[in-house]
Amino acid sequence: MQRLSVKEARLPEAIGQQVRLSGWVRTRRDSKGGFSFIEINDGSSLGNIQIIADGDLPNYESEIKHLSAGSSLTVEGEVKQSGGKGQATEIQAASIVMHGTADPESYPLQKKRHSFEKLREWAHLRPRTNTFGAVMRVRNRISRSIHDFFQGEDFLWVHTPIITASDCEGAGEMFRVSTLDPANPPKDDKGNIDYARDFFGRASYLTVSGQLEGEIYATALGKIYTFGPTFRAENSNTSRHLAEFWMVEPEVAFYDLTDNMELAERFLKRIVSDVMADCAEDMQFFQDRIDNTTFAKLEKVTEGKFQRVAYTDAIDILEKSGQEFEFPVAWGHDLQAEHERFLTEQHFESPVILYNYPATIKPFYMKVNDDAEPDRPTVRAMDVLTPGVGEIIGGSQREERLDVLEDRMRQQDLNLDDYWWYRELREFGTVPHSGFGLGLERMVQFVTGMANIRDVIPFPRTPGSAEF
Numbered sequence: 467m468q469r470l471s472v473k474e475a476r477l478p479e480a481i482g483q484q485v486r487l488s489g490w491v492r493t494r495r496d497s498k499g500g501f502s503f504i505e506i507n508d509g510s511s512l513g514n515i516q517i518i519a520d521g522d523l524p525n526y527e528s529e530i531k532h533l534s535a536g537s538s539l540t541v542e543g544e545v546k547q548s549g550g551k552g553q554a555t556e557i558q559a560a561s562i563v564m565h566g567t568a569d570p571e572s573y574p575l576q577k578k579r580h581s582f583e584k585l586r587e588w589a590h591l592r593p594r595t596n597t598f599g600a601v602m603r604v605r606n607r608i609s610r611s612i613h614d615f616f617q618g619e620d621f622l623w624v625h626t627p628i629i630t631a632s633d634c635e636g637a638g639e640m641f642r643v644s645t646l647d648p649a650n651p652p653k654d655d656k657g658n659i660d661y662a663r664d665f666f667g668r669a670s671y672l673t674v675s676g677q678l679e680g681e682i683y684a685t686a687l688g689k690i691y692t693f694g695p696t697f698r699a700e701n702s703n704t705s706r707h708l709a710e711f712w713m714v715e716p717e718v719a720f721y722d723l724t725d726n727m728e729l730a731e732r733f734l735k736r737i738v739s740d741v742m743a744d745c746a747e748d749m750q751f752f753q754d755r756i757d758n759t760t761f762a763k764l765e766k767v768t769e770g771k772f773q774r775v776a777y778t779d780a781i782d783i784l785e786k787s788g789q790e791f792e793f794p795v796a797w798g799h800d801l802q803a804e805h806e807r808f809l810t811e812q813h814f815e816s817p818v819i820l821y822n823y824p825a826t827i828k829p830f831y832m833k834v835n836d837d838a839e840p841d842r843p844t845v846r847a848m849d850v851l852t853p854g855v856g857e858i859i860g861g862s863q864r865e866e867r868l869d870v871l872e873d874r875m876r877q878q879d880l881n882l883d884d885y886w887w888y889r890e891l892r893e894f895g896t897v898p899h900s901g902f903g904l905g906l907e908r909m910v911q912f913v914t915g916m917a918n919i920r921d922v923i924p925f926p927r928t929p930g931s932a933e934f
């Protein structure tokens with residue numbers, strides 16, 4: 467007797483085997499002939515498998531005829547060729563053990579389809595739905611592809627800290643771990659100052675990006691990447707922002723901006739082709755049920771080259787577009803979602819890499835372009851924009867010249883002492899280097915066509931949500 471997953475038992479190769487399967491009931495249908503069809507799912511695939519339970523099973527009347535959506539069971543029996551449409555196999559049950567019932571009166575996931583908004587209230591049950599099962603399998607495949615890609619190119623995975631003292635983006639969007647409020651320090655039961663609860667008396671925060679620590683390792687070991695949770699204390703309630711999200715950040719010594727763009731493009735192509743090859747059933751579901759432009763958008767990634775457009779040229783295109791934008795287009799302003807949409811969905815109809823942004827709208831660490839027009843200083847930034855989601859990657863070549871870096875830090879009112887170790891990387895054996903960050907959830911959104919970022923992460927953290 468072999469234990470199989472539903473996914474395995476659905477394959478024609480399984481026909482003839484004696485197997486044991488476990489899962490949750492999706493539907494039960496009783497036939498007039500005194501037997502029942504039960505469909506179960508165990509999360510291993512989108513598709514269910516049908517069990518045929520004959521009336522002479524000892525618990526047929528007492529249990530099997532009471533199985534309803536959400537109840538759980540283990541079946542033993544033979545895999546048979548199925549006569550039914552859309553399924554290769556089915557299980558002829560020799561025994562069914564029921565583990566738990568689910569009262570149809572109170573179990574929320576009945577046949578009726580619920581909105582994604584409603585399902586967010588049931589973060590503990592929504593993984594049992596088709597959509598969330600498919601999202602989680604694709605999210606997992608993307609995560610694996612990220613590691614496969616970088617490991618295959620000899621990058622080292624570096625575990626950068628979650629608790630940190632440095633503000634990578636210099637935007638003050640960090641959640642504080644320690645309060646360090648001298649007027650009101652945390653106290654223990656005896657009234658003593660409890661430094662353990664205040665990160666040992668050091669100012670510290672949840673990281674917004676592992677980049678700065680990643681640079682330490684890239685400038686010693688060559689090619690590295692980080693992959694982990696990052697945090698942003700921005701109060702944005704949009705379909706593309708989370709307060710806690712996962713980011714993958716490669717950083718490479720001796721790479722310039724062009725090398726960086728090539729890496730980003732190769733990387734995205736690899737993820738998309740892995741998902742298309744290994745998650746075919748789930749991807750067909752997204753194409754049919756969530757967004758029927760999904761396949762066309764993904765094809766633009768795997769085939770052909772990404773458009774590379776200098777920021778200044780993009781502004782030109784937007785100004786000449788004849789579009790009425792809500793936010794005015796002007797050199798020196800950051801692009802808004804509507805501008806990104808126009809470029810990717812209407813003008814180029816493909817992913818676009820925008821580069822050489824105005825220095826004033828980008829963080830201190832980006833390399834200054836010496837050949838920019840004097841009244842329009844730019845830095846070697848690059849953002850990858852995709853149709854539907856907009857920015858999924860942000861990156862740059864880094865400023866490796868200590869004096870230029872320090873000037874930029876002063877311009878942005880940063881305290882140079884806070885970044886003493888980052889400056890020392892430029893003092894001792896400085897090298898050109900580059901890197902970028904891909905937001906995992908934005909990538910999952912792009913690949914699946916899911917409209918809201920809250921629906922591509924198991925437990926979304928947004929302003930005001932932390933029930934689970």
Ligand code: 4AD
Pocket residue numbers: 634635674675676677698706707708709711713715716857858859860861862901902903904905906907908
């Ligand atoms: O553009 P960002 O802020 O860049 C950085 O953090 C750099 N330090 C990365 C680097 O060069 N190593 O963020 C990078 C990506 C964005 O393009 C976006 O995909 C995602 O992270 N991102 C978010 N995803 C969800 N919610 C948010 N609040 C996000 N902020 C950024």
Ligand code: MG
Pocket residue numbers: 849857859860
């Ligand atoms: Mg960005």
